[in-house]
Amino acid sequence: MAGAARAVLPPSSRGWFGLIAALATLVVVALGVLFAGHGEPSGVDRWLIRPTADSVPPPWRHVALALDFLGEPAGSALLIVAGVAGCLLLRRPRAAVLVVAGAGLTVGTTTLLKHLVGRTIHGAGNLSYPSGHTAFFTALALVAALLAAGRLGLGRAAGMSLVVAAALVAGATMGWAEVGLGAHYPTDALGGWCTALAVTPATAWLVDRAADRVTHRTTDRVTDRTTDAGRRTRR
Template sequence: MTGGPTLPALPPSLRAPLGLVAVLAALVVSVIGTLYAGHSQPGRVDRWIVSPTADPVGPPWRPVALTLDFLGEPAGSVLLVGVVVAVCLLLRRPRAAVLTVAGVALAVGTTTLLKQLVGRTIHGPDNLSYPSGHTTFFTALGLALALLATDRLGLGRTAGTSLVLCVALLAGAAMGWAEVALGAHYPTDALGGWCTALAVVPATAWLVDRAADRLESAGRPEPR
């Protein structure tokens, strides 16, 4: 498989299944946001997953949680995005590089907007919690990497979709665990962040491909 700008950010075989996943994920984000709008306490699902009296995570797992949390902070996230973009460019996948930046930015931006709209808080009225931006970021980055790997490995629809969803699940579960373990978010916040990335990144990849295809078509010489 040769590199070049014509290679899509979203493999054609994954457009339909990931499109369906994106729609379902958007519905989950909307339902949870509606249920917990304006709340400042854990819901029934949150209490079922984590006891309100549970202590914050301690050794040996606390350093792991803190490291993951740092990777979702501005300094850590910029570092990770920079590394992934560099890998995409080295592999001559410019669309994947654009998707990494645009997908993460739009996903986190959507999270910021949703926090204002939903107004759910934790540990005080100024700490908006739904959905989890850290979980959104880490899942979005995982999705970008998984789409790149799917293209590089030449995977078909079933294998490619499975890989993308497994990577998204692992990334979201890891960061979601860290945020809940540190007491920064409710479990449903993490679920909302995971679904936000699943809704935004495939749509962003499709838009990147559409825009790139138009630019490439405009740059081709007219046939004589």
């Protein structure tokens, strides 16, 4: 099916992505309830690492700062522009839409959750849960992996493995940077990662659904025009 081939979320994998999104949502909500209004690291955070301003010494600190920049407005804008351009060059307009919509909705969700949960780090005013940087980076990795799986023609198992691996690597990488720089607790990074896993597949499904509707309407209009032209010719 041509429509299925152009879909950003493979129809054969939608059930699995739906399950992942549901489980990720439960984790985000559970952690949000658990840490609501807190301003100190949890026992798990202390066990993993206590974030400070110098948790990552040079030269790795430079790497962490570079990753952090990619989650800032200027850096994220560059990534989104590059992602959209790449999708358009590959003639995947749905993926280009998903880059913008997926990243935007994911970051928007983390911003809303930060104000709802109210967890802080380094004093009042520094809302930390969930990590927007981790969510953003994971969302882009998910879109890139979905596009790669489609381009490579991978089956359901191989495609799912690629997408999950990309999400794990992206989340762990940005999470490491944010925790190492003292911007977030480890559980904030986990919350951001799960937020991307919950929002991005749902956004991909919506993009496919909207695009399919537009395609069907266009096809119906062309068919109607062709039919009318044929009737007029016979007359």
